Amino acid sequence: KAGVTQTPRYLIKTRGQQVTLSCSPISGHRSVSWYQQTPGQGLQFLFEYFSETQRNKGNFPGRFSGRQFSNSRSEMNVSTLELGDSALYLCASSWKPTGGTEAFFGQGTRLTVV
Amino acid sequence: DQQVKQNSPSLSVQEGRISILNCDYTNSMFDYFLWYKKYPAEGPTFLISISSIKDKNEDGRFTVFLNKSAKHLSLHIVPSQPGDSAVYFCAAGVISGGYNKLIFGAGTRLAVHP
Numbered sequence: 590k591a592g593v594t595q596t597p598r599y600l601i602k603t604r605g606q607q608v609t610l611s612c613s614p615i616s617g618h619r620s621v622s623w624y625q626q627t628p629g630q631g632l633q634f635l636f637e638y639f640s641e642t643q644r645n646k647g648n649f650p651g652r653f654s655g656r657q658f659s660n661s662r663s664e665m666n667v668s669t670l671e672l673g674d675s676a677l678y679l680c681a682s683s684w685k686p687t688g689g690t691e692a693f694f695g696q697g698t699r700l701t702v703v
Numbered sequence: 704d705q706q707v708k709q710n711s712p713s714l715s716v717q718e719g720r721i722s723i724l725n726c727d728y729t730n731s732m733f734d735y736f737l738w739y740k741k742y743p744a745e746g747p748t749f750l751i752s753i754s755s756i757k758d759k760n761e762d763g764r765f766t767v768f769l770n771k772s773a774k775h776l777s778l779h780i781v782p783s784q785p786g787d788s789a790v791y792f793c794a795a796g797v798i799s800g801g802y803n804k805l806i807f808g809a810g811t812r813l814a815v816h817p
Binding site: 593622624629630631632633634635644645666679681689692693694695697 | 707709712737739743744745746747748749752758792794804806807808810
Protein backbone atom coordinates (compact mmCIF):
# COMPACT_ATOMS: atom_id res chain seq x y z
CA LYS A 590 0.00 0.00 0.00
CA ALA A 591 1.58 3.27 -1.10
CA GLY A 592 2.15 5.93 1.55
CA VAL A 593 1.43 9.62 1.42
CA THR A 594 3.20 11.17 -1.56
CA GLN A 595 4.23 14.79 -1.70
CA THR A 596 5.63 16.53 -4.74
CA PRO A 597 7.97 18.15 -5.33
CA ARG A 598 10.44 17.18 -2.60
CA TYR A 599 12.46 20.35 -2.93
CA LEU A 600 11.62 23.78 -4.29
CA ILE A 601 13.43 27.09 -4.55
CA LYS A 602 11.40 30.23 -5.24
CA THR A 603 12.05 33.95 -5.10
CA ARG A 604 10.16 36.46 -3.01
CA GLY A 605 6.88 37.54 -4.50
CA GLN A 606 6.36 34.37 -6.49
CA GLN A 607 3.64 31.86 -5.80
CA VAL A 608 3.97 28.12 -5.31
CA THR A 609 1.72 25.07 -5.43
CA LEU A 610 2.49 21.90 -3.50
CA SER A 611 0.79 18.58 -4.09
CA CYS A 612 -0.20 15.75 -1.78
CA SER A 613 -1.60 12.33 -2.66
CA PRO A 614 -3.02 10.60 0.41
CA ILE A 615 -3.01 6.91 1.15
CA SER A 616 -5.62 5.14 -0.93
CA GLY A 617 -8.95 5.22 0.87
CA HIS A 618 -8.01 8.14 3.11
CA ARG A 619 -10.36 11.08 2.78
CA SER A 620 -8.90 13.51 5.27
CA VAL A 621 -5.81 15.53 4.33
CA SER A 622 -4.09 18.00 6.65
CA TRP A 623 -1.21 20.36 5.95
CA TYR A 624 1.48 21.46 8.39
CA GLN A 625 4.40 23.86 8.29
CA GLN A 626 7.56 22.87 10.11
CA THR A 627 10.18 25.45 10.97
CA PRO A 628 13.10 25.10 13.41
CA GLY A 629 11.94 25.68 16.96
CA GLN A 630 8.27 25.99 16.01
CA GLY A 631 7.37 22.39 15.62
CA LEU A 632 4.52 21.54 13.30
CA GLN A 633 2.10 24.37 12.75
CA PHE A 634 -1.34 23.35 11.54
CA LEU A 635 -2.36 25.01 8.28
CA PHE A 636 -5.66 23.42 7.30
CA GLU A 637 -7.55 20.19 6.95
CA TYR A 638 -9.70 18.99 4.08
CA PHE A 639 -12.29 16.27 4.09
CA SER A 640 -14.46 15.38 1.13
CA GLU A 641 -13.25 18.43 -0.81
CA THR A 642 -14.25 20.82 1.97
CA GLN A 643 -11.97 22.73 4.30
CA ARG A 644 -12.95 21.64 7.82
CA ASN A 645 -10.33 23.31 9.97
CA LYS A 646 -7.94 26.19 9.50
CA GLY A 647 -4.90 27.29 11.46
CA ASN A 648 -3.64 30.81 12.11
CA PHE A 649 -1.99 31.56 8.80
CA PRO A 650 -2.53 34.55 6.52
CA GLY A 651 -4.80 34.35 3.50
CA ARG A 652 -1.75 33.92 1.24
CA PHE A 653 -1.94 30.27 2.25
CA SER A 654 -4.75 28.38 0.61
CA GLY A 655 -5.57 24.88 -0.41
CA ARG A 656 -8.06 22.61 -2.02
CA GLN A 657 -8.97 18.96 -2.25
CA PHE A 658 -10.10 17.09 -5.31
CA SER A 659 -12.69 14.37 -5.65
CA ASN A 660 -9.97 11.71 -5.56
CA SER A 661 -8.83 13.14 -2.19
CA ARG A 662 -5.60 14.53 -3.61
CA SER A 663 -4.86 17.94 -2.19
CA GLU A 664 -2.91 20.99 -3.23
CA MET A 665 -1.60 23.84 -1.15
CA ASN A 666 -0.87 27.24 -2.63
CA VAL A 667 1.18 30.08 -1.20
CA SER A 668 1.04 33.42 -3.00
CA THR A 669 3.37 36.40 -2.73
CA LEU A 670 6.08 34.35 -1.09
CA GLU A 671 8.08 35.83 1.77
CA LEU A 672 11.47 34.75 3.12
CA GLY A 673 9.75 33.53 6.29
CA ASP A 674 7.76 31.02 4.28
CA SER A 675 10.88 28.90 3.92
CA ALA A 676 10.01 25.69 5.71
CA LEU A 677 9.23 22.02 5.39
CA TYR A 678 5.60 21.57 4.40
CA LEU A 679 4.10 18.29 5.49
CA CYS A 680 0.91 16.66 4.41
CA ALA A 681 -0.85 14.02 6.47
CA SER A 682 -3.78 11.78 5.65
CA SER A 683 -6.17 9.74 7.75
CA TRP A 684 -9.11 7.58 6.87
CA LYS A 685 -11.51 7.85 9.74
CA PRO A 686 -13.88 10.78 9.58
CA THR A 687 -13.84 11.02 13.36
CA GLY A 688 -11.01 12.26 15.48
CA GLY A 689 -8.82 10.17 17.74
CA THR A 690 -6.95 8.55 14.94
CA GLU A 691 -3.36 8.80 13.87
CA ALA A 692 -2.35 10.72 10.80
CA PHE A 693 0.14 9.36 8.28
CA PHE A 694 2.67 11.85 7.01
CA GLY A 695 4.42 12.25 3.71
CA GLN A 696 8.11 13.10 3.45
CA GLY A 697 7.35 16.75 2.96
CA THR A 698 8.27 19.46 0.49
CA ARG A 699 11.25 21.59 1.47
CA LEU A 700 10.51 25.13 0.25
CA THR A 701 13.29 27.70 0.18
CA VAL A 702 12.42 31.31 -0.59
CA VAL A 703 15.33 33.49 -1.66
CA ASP B 704 -0.47 30.87 22.07
CA GLN B 705 1.20 27.47 22.20
CA GLN B 706 -1.35 24.98 23.45
CA VAL B 707 1.13 22.11 23.41
CA LYS B 708 4.60 22.68 24.80
CA GLN B 709 7.72 20.58 24.81
CA ASN B 710 10.05 22.61 26.95
CA SER B 711 13.15 20.51 26.41
CA PRO B 712 14.53 21.02 22.91
CA SER B 713 17.02 18.19 23.36
CA LEU B 714 17.76 15.18 25.52
CA SER B 715 20.82 12.94 25.66
CA VAL B 716 20.59 9.44 27.11
CA GLN B 717 22.92 6.49 27.35
CA GLU B 718 21.99 3.31 25.53
CA GLY B 719 20.07 0.91 27.77
CA ARG B 720 18.83 3.65 30.08
CA ILE B 721 15.36 5.17 30.21
CA SER B 722 14.45 8.17 28.06
CA ILE B 723 11.69 10.41 29.39
CA LEU B 724 10.22 13.01 27.07
CA ASN B 725 7.79 15.51 28.51
CA CYS B 726 4.91 17.48 27.13
CA ASP B 727 2.56 20.03 28.70
CA TYR B 728 -0.72 21.33 27.37
CA THR B 729 -3.06 24.12 28.27
CA ASN B 730 -6.38 23.16 26.69
CA SER B 731 -8.40 20.83 28.90
CA MET B 732 -10.66 20.06 25.93
CA PHE B 733 -8.11 17.83 24.22
CA ASP B 734 -9.59 14.37 23.70
CA TYR B 735 -6.50 12.41 22.79
CA PHE B 736 -2.75 12.67 22.61
CA LEU B 737 -0.16 11.16 20.31
CA TRP B 738 3.58 10.90 20.00
CA TYR B 739 5.34 11.01 16.66
CA LYS B 740 8.96 10.29 15.83
CA LYS B 741 10.76 12.06 13.03
CA TYR B 742 14.05 11.18 11.37
CA PRO B 743 15.84 13.75 9.16
CA ALA B 744 14.48 13.99 5.62
CA GLU B 745 11.44 11.89 6.53
CA GLY B 746 7.91 12.72 7.59
CA PRO B 747 6.85 12.08 11.20
CA THR B 748 5.73 8.54 11.96
CA PHE B 749 3.14 7.64 14.55
CA LEU B 750 4.49 6.05 17.70
CA ILE B 751 1.84 5.74 20.38
CA SER B 752 -1.36 7.43 21.50
CA ILE B 753 -3.50 7.79 24.59
CA SER B 754 -7.10 8.78 25.10
CA SER B 755 -7.90 11.47 27.63
CA ILE B 756 -9.90 8.93 29.65
CA LYS B 757 -6.81 6.83 30.33
CA ASP B 758 -3.67 7.53 32.30
CA LYS B 759 -1.30 5.01 30.74
CA ASN B 760 -0.76 3.21 27.47
CA GLU B 761 2.05 0.80 26.78
CA ASP B 762 3.44 -0.60 23.54
CA GLY B 763 6.63 -2.59 23.83
CA ARG B 764 9.45 -0.31 24.92
CA PHE B 765 7.22 2.75 24.74
CA THR B 766 4.85 3.90 27.47
CA VAL B 767 2.87 7.11 27.55
CA PHE B 768 1.59 8.52 30.84
CA LEU B 769 -1.13 11.15 31.08
CA ASN B 770 -1.72 13.33 34.13
CA LYS B 771 -4.86 15.30 33.37
CA SER B 772 -4.87 17.31 36.56
CA ALA B 773 -1.37 18.57 35.75
CA LYS B 774 -2.08 18.76 32.01
CA HIS B 775 1.09 16.80 31.46
CA LEU B 776 2.05 13.75 29.51
CA SER B 777 5.30 11.91 29.12
CA LEU B 778 6.79 9.28 26.88
CA HIS B 779 9.05 6.69 28.43
CA ILE B 780 11.38 4.63 26.28
CA VAL B 781 13.06 1.75 28.03
CA PRO B 782 15.58 0.51 27.26
CA SER B 783 16.74 3.28 24.93
CA GLN B 784 18.51 2.23 21.75
CA PRO B 785 20.68 4.23 19.33
CA GLY B 786 17.97 3.80 16.67
CA ASP B 787 15.64 5.80 18.90
CA SER B 788 17.69 8.92 18.16
CA ALA B 789 15.22 11.25 16.44
CA VAL B 790 13.00 14.24 17.05
CA TYR B 791 9.90 13.39 19.05
CA PHE B 792 6.74 15.42 18.69
CA CYS B 793 3.90 15.44 21.14
CA ALA B 794 0.48 16.15 19.60
CA ALA B 795 -2.97 16.73 21.00
CA GLY B 796 -6.28 16.42 19.24
CA VAL B 797 -9.85 17.53 19.63
CA ILE B 798 -12.76 15.58 18.27
CA SER B 799 -14.55 18.60 16.91
CA GLY B 800 -17.46 17.93 14.65
CA GLY B 801 -15.92 14.55 13.95
CA TYR B 802 -12.86 15.87 12.15
CA ASN B 803 -9.19 15.69 12.90
CA LYS B 804 -7.20 18.64 14.13
CA LEU B 805 -3.86 17.88 15.69
CA ILE B 806 -1.79 20.51 17.50
CA PHE B 807 1.89 19.69 17.78
CA GLY B 808 4.60 20.72 20.19
CA ALA B 809 7.95 22.07 19.01
CA GLY B 810 9.65 18.69 19.38
CA THR B 811 12.44 17.24 21.48
CA ARG B 812 15.59 15.92 19.86
CA LEU B 813 16.61 12.67 21.54
CA ALA B 814 20.18 11.42 21.19
CA VAL B 815 20.91 7.92 22.46
CA HIS B 816 24.63 7.29 22.68
CA PRO B 817 26.45 4.00 23.27
